Amino acid sequence: MARRPRLLPTVGTARNLLAAGLEGIVDRAPTGSPALPLVLVACSGGPDSLALAAVAAHAAHTGRCRVGAVVVDHGLQPGSADVAARAAETVRGLGLDPVEVRTVSVDRTGMGPEAAARTARYSALDDAAAVHGAAAVLLGHTLDDQAEQVMLGLARGSGTRSLAGMPGRRGLYLRPFLELRRIDTEAICAFYGLEPWHDPTNEDRAFARSRVRQEVLPFLEDQLGPGIAQALARTARILGQDADLLEQLSSEAYAGLRTEGDDGAVLLPEDGLRALPAALRQRVLALAALELGAFQPSSERLRAAESLLDRRGSAGPVQLGGKVSVHRQVRGRAVLRGDASYGNLVLSSNGSNNGPGVKQSRRPTQE
Template sequence: MRLPETLAVLAVRHAVREWSTGLPPAELQVAVALSGGADSLALTAAAVAEAAAVDALVVDHRLQDGSDEVAAVAAATARSLGCRSARVLPVEVTGTGGMEAAARTARYAALDAARAGLPVLLGHTLDDQAETVLLGLARGSGARAIQGMAPSDGPWGRPLLSVRRATTRQFCADLGLTPYEDPHNSSPDFTRVRLRTEVLPLLEDVLGGTAALALARTAEQLRADNGALDEFADELLSRAGSGLALDCAVLGAAAPAVRRRAVRAWLLAQGVRGVAGTHIRRIDELVVAWRGQGGVAVGGGVRGTRLVVVREHGRLTLARTDRER
């Protein structure tokens, strides 16, 4: 399909081309997560124009009546745009953390299982990035949350993080495509929707239309800063032990931001799940404010046991204790 050379079409195509820099178009093969919305439709069409082969993956969350028909239409549209293949992936949305989190987990698992070794392009835009940064700020989740989404993250690619949502909508209008409007995306029951429809518009009005751009720029700067801090933390771990025990004297001599990052990386490497800021702060007290206090319980123990970080003989260790005790 030959695409018109409008401003919106060229902007989206340029974003995809920039994301794939270093790989000739003749060799570029990708999968695209297609929901049928404007962002993923524009991404799919641009990817077809810029890559040698594109496989569309349409996740059917089965949360609404008629979702199978929506998925089928999206797959048919993908084929008409020139995708090499288009598959519908039905999923079961279950689990804790709310419907949004459960749907996200099911979606990513299905995409990962179906991608056949290809990178998967996701239609996240600059506006999505701004919303993610605001959520991280509101939750006090630290620099990792505020850094937002990365353009490339394992098998996931996000070429449109520099593209506004209005541009993808104009792209679809220029091609005569009718995006699917998911009712969940306008429901005030979801925090992200209220950020999108109430908070960000107000910020844009107050700040003269620069809020989303500024938030996205903040995320980009923080990703660079976090990358440097991660390198410092890795070096600290190599000196402190990085195995089953860490030397508190070595940790205590480091800058707090580096020390806490190193401890977090150590916990994750030991199989600890759900490392929270409260855990890190209390473990940090074991290192720099030692008063003989007890250990810090963290997640990850097998049934009937729990993992506890304790200080013994000047070293942090991870112990497995009876949960009832």
């Protein structure tokens, strides 16, 4: 009888990480029980997602859950359909079921190619999870991906949430391998005898992420010593906790300040905004803009909106993006039915007649 290969320590670590990630999402049940929840692996055929599929297959074999997979074909490279088909065949061989390939159309309007592909991919994964009633969708991002994400955020001058990188869990999505290195997933694939596909775009210096991976992080390791990737991932973990708290506090502040004006406008009292710390004040303004359908406003746009509170110069409007603007309510102009009111910042989407610059029968008094 052939001896079973000794369990690779990295495989054991990966299994434990997945089990910890699934806590509270799936409950242990007898093997084959129809009540077992379904977990889907988002699989590209690369080392990270194939390693995750193999580890998830073990969870299925031990009766923790059912495991299927979704392979998204973006159609952006020659032969992508063949790559997707091979990935699907590989995970079926691991025992995953159901397995489906979803071909998407990537719309690059208003965003770069990476962002457009990501948007299309998550839309396909959302749909697949809904169709199959999945309890979770597993993503194969590693510590190296997290480090790259933080470095890109630093280069853009991003805020706390962006520098917090990718969360281990958000909604249906789980990233159980954020403590593993990319070399670990390659070792897991070798242990299971899997031959992963290597995405050529990962070597293409035309993409900022590839330059960070191939040039920036190795340079920092050379100049500052080993451990840069781990340090960046640790930074993301710390900032993630800070961002969660700030978002909770800003949501509470927004709920306490927000008043709905006529024509769907959102009113925020100036005195209440001034009383908030700047970190919360900017987040409250962003929440109002998002509620009205804006994209996440830039820090420059939020500071411009804050400047209206100084009551010097123009009363606005300040454009916050996504056809949402904010202006300072001028004396004598009502934004609620009834008597004229005063002392609010008014956020409205285009088409509202609340703005001070819109022609009307009664021209507001400027200060």
